Amino acid sequence: MAGEMEPGAALTLRGIGKEFGVSMTPAREAVRRLAAEGALTLSSSGRVTTPDLTPERIEELAALRALLEPELAARALPRAHMALVDRLRTINGRVAEVVAKHDVTGYIRSNLEFHRTLYLRAQAPAMLAMAETVWLQLGPTMRALYMSREGSDLQKHHRAILAALAAGDEPGLRLAVRTDVTQGLRMLVGL
Amino acid sequence: MAGEMEPGAALTLRGIGKEFGVSMTPAREAVRRLAAEGALTLSSSGRVTTPDLTPERIEELAALRALLEPELAARALPRAHMALVDRLRTINGRVAEVVAKHDVTGYIRSNLEFHRTLYLRAQAPAMLAMAETVWLQLGPTMRALYMSREGSDLQKHHRAILAALAAGDEPGLRLAVRTDVTQGLRMLVGL
DNA sequence: CATGGCTCTTTGTGATCACAAAACCCGCGC
DNA sequence: GCGCGGGTTTTGTGATCACAAAGAGCCATG
Numbered sequence: 455m456a457g458e459m460e461p462g463a464a465l466t467l468r469g470i471g472k473e474f475g476v477s478m479t480p481a482r483e484a485v486r487r488l489a490a491e492g493a494l495t496l497s498s499s500g501r502v503t504t505p506d507l508t509p510e511r512i513e514e515l516a517a518l519r520a521l522l523e524p525e526l527a528a529r530a531l532p533r534a535h536m537a538l539v540d541r542l543r544t545i546n547g548r549v550a551e552v553v554a555k556h557d558v559t560g561y562i563r564s565n566l567e568f569h570r571t572l573y574l575r576a577q578a579p580a581m582l583a584m585a586e587t588v589w590l591q592l593g594p595t596m597r598a599l600y601m602s603r604e605g606s607d608l609q610k611h612h613r614a615i616l617a618a619l620a621a622g623d624e625p626g627l628r629l630a631v632r633t634d635v636t637q638g639l640r641m642l643v644g645l
Numbered sequence: 646m647a648g649e650m651e652p653g654a655a656l657t658l659r660g661i662g663k664e665f666g667v668s669m670t671p672a673r674e675a676v677r678r679l680a681a682e683g684a685l686t687l688s689s690s691g692r693v694t695t696p697d698l699t700p701e702r703i704e705e706l707a708a709l710r711a712l713l714e715p716e717l718a719a720r721a722l723p724r725a726h727m728a729l730v731d732r733l734r735t736i737n738g739r740v741a742e743v744v745a746k747h748d749v750t751g752y753i754r755s756n757l758e759f760h761r762t763l764y765l766r767a768q769a770p771a772m773l774a775m776a777e778t779v780w781l782q783l784g785p786t787m788r789a790l791y792m793s794r795e796g797s798d799l800q801k802h803h804r805a806i807l808a809a810l811a812a813g814d815e816p817g818l819r820l821a822v823r824t825d826v827t828q829g830l831r832m833l834v835g836l
Numbered sequence: 837c838a839t840g841g842c843t844c845t846t847t848g849t850g851a852t853c854a855c856a857a858a859a860c861c862c863g864c865g866c
Numbered sequence: 867g868c869g870c871g872g873g874t875t876t877t878g879t880g881a882t883c884a885c886a887a888a889g890a891g892c893c894a895t896g
Contacts, residue, residue: 466877477851479670482878486674487681492771499858500878514771521712580683580705580782584775591771657847668881673848690888691848 455493455590456563457597462506465494493590504594512595515588516639522585523569523635524628527615529576531624539620542571546612553609558600562593568612572619592639599638608638646684646781647754648788653697656685684781695785703786706779707830713776714760714826715819718806720767722818725810733762733810737803744800749791753784759803763810783830790829799829 470481485502488494495505507515545568552560566589573582611634618627661672676693679685686696698706736759743751757780764773802825809817 468877478878479850479852483674483677486678490678490681492774501858502878510768511771514769517716517769518772518775521716525708525712577701578705578708580702580779581709583683584709584778587775588771659847669848670880670882692888693848 455566455586455593456559457593457595457600458559459504459594460597461504461594463504463594465502465504467502488590491587491590493587493593505591507591507595512592512639515592516636518588519585519635519639520632522581522588523573524631526573526576526578526581526585527627527631528624529578529581530572530574531619531622531627533575533577534572534619536620538571538575539616542568542612542616542619545571546609546616549612550609558597561600562596565608572615608634611637646757646777646784647750648784648786648791649750650695650785651788652695652785654695654785656693656695658693679781682778682781684778684784696782698782698786703783703830706783707827709779710776710826710830711823713772713779714764715822717764717767717769717772717776718818718822719815720769720772721763721765722810722813722815724766724768725763727811729763729766730807730811733759733803733807736762737800737807740803741800749788752791753787756799763806799825802828 465485467478467481467485470485471478474481485494485496489496489502492505495503497503545564549561549564549568552564570582570586573585576582611630614630615627615634618624618630656676658669658672658676661676662669665672676685676687680687680693683696686694688694736755740752740755740759743755761773761777764776767773802821805821806818806825809815809821
């Protein structure tokens with residue numbers, strides 16, 4: 455999810471097992487579970503790789519984010535207190551730090567933490583799980599995305615989200631989340 | 646997905662294995678995969694049951710359907726030809742048959758086939774997979790739902806979908822799909 | 837008659853193994 | 867130089883086993 459692996463990277467059950475000090479059996483279960491969520495690709499012969507997404511697939515996943523995440527934000531809005539906004543501001547500060555250090559993985563991680571923290575307030579576990587599934591599928595691709603561009607104006611969108619949250623402005627919040635989510639992925643496809 | 650199992654039904658790995666003539670290993674993989682999609686529940690001790698959804702969870706899943714399926718329908722619309730509408734009409738006829746026979750499982754199956762046939766035209770596999778994941782989670786619950794009410798006016802919504810499709814009316818299609826999806830589940834929660 | 841504890845059974849976990857298929861690599865021939 | 871076999875290695879699959887924990891049932895006791 456954090457983009458630690460590049461798209462198309464191959465994995466072996468025995469390799470995973472050795473890496474985590476277990477046998478093939480639990481490695482297989484983990485792989486099958488991740489494959490079920492679309493986070494890994496199983497070739498017809500059972501080989502395991504991280505997915506190498508086509509532009510159409512990326513657009514589709516971006517559309518899913520644009521569908522799910524504004525809804526999650528809107529559901530979180532009535533439950534959001536000042537403490538939440540403060541917490542989000544803190545996380546957003548950490549985003550700025552890792553951007554300065556060109557730490558791609560750290561950036562993706564804290565960016566997603568920002569979103570997750572907000573959506574947790576929606577009290578919608580199934581919907582949040584779906585959003586996280588999408589993040590998982592985009593993981594390896596996000597690395598490629600964020601390495602190609604500077605993340606300076608993503609902060610702008612996060613600030614817009616915070617402002618709408620503090621103002622209790624639902625339409626504004628939906629729009630801010632949607633553009634934050636859409637804009638980054640748009641670049642990758644080159645639209 | 647077809648509601649063949651009731652909510653809260655227990656499963657054992659050895660039982661599944663015997664039922665399908667395999668050992669525990671493939672049974673475990675299948676169970677873990679389904680659990681990853683939310684189609685089965687794993688207790689903390691590893692016990693496997695079909696999920697017994699709370700009303701809040703049902704509302705959430707209904708909201709997901711209301712979010713995803715109009716989008717899928719809208720994406721299918723520009724690609725929909727007369728042959729597709731005919732095919733949908735045929736499937737809809739089959740829905741009427743099974744309703745007459747009070748065949749709950751058959752009804753759910755053909756109802757979902759109606760939706761899946763339409764959404765396949767959207768050329769959006771990730772989005773369709775998400776919708777099917779939701780269906781899977783609702784499966785056991787849908788049985789309980791459709792046994793408690795008559796499915797007569799669901800045909801009405803399907804006809805509205807077909808009409809909007811034939812007319813190329815996107816807003817109408819979105820609305821028709823949304824109400825078809827929402828209305829059935831609304832009863833169960835008792836809103 | 838209810839309740840607590842004890843035992844036996846059931847059940848999931850993870851390791852190991854034999855097997856088959858796929859991939860890889862090396863060398864040969866065109 | 868390039869492509870194509872053939873043998874070797876790697877890799878996933880599914881079965882089986884030992885083990886531990888959780889459940890179920892039963893009996894004794896208050």
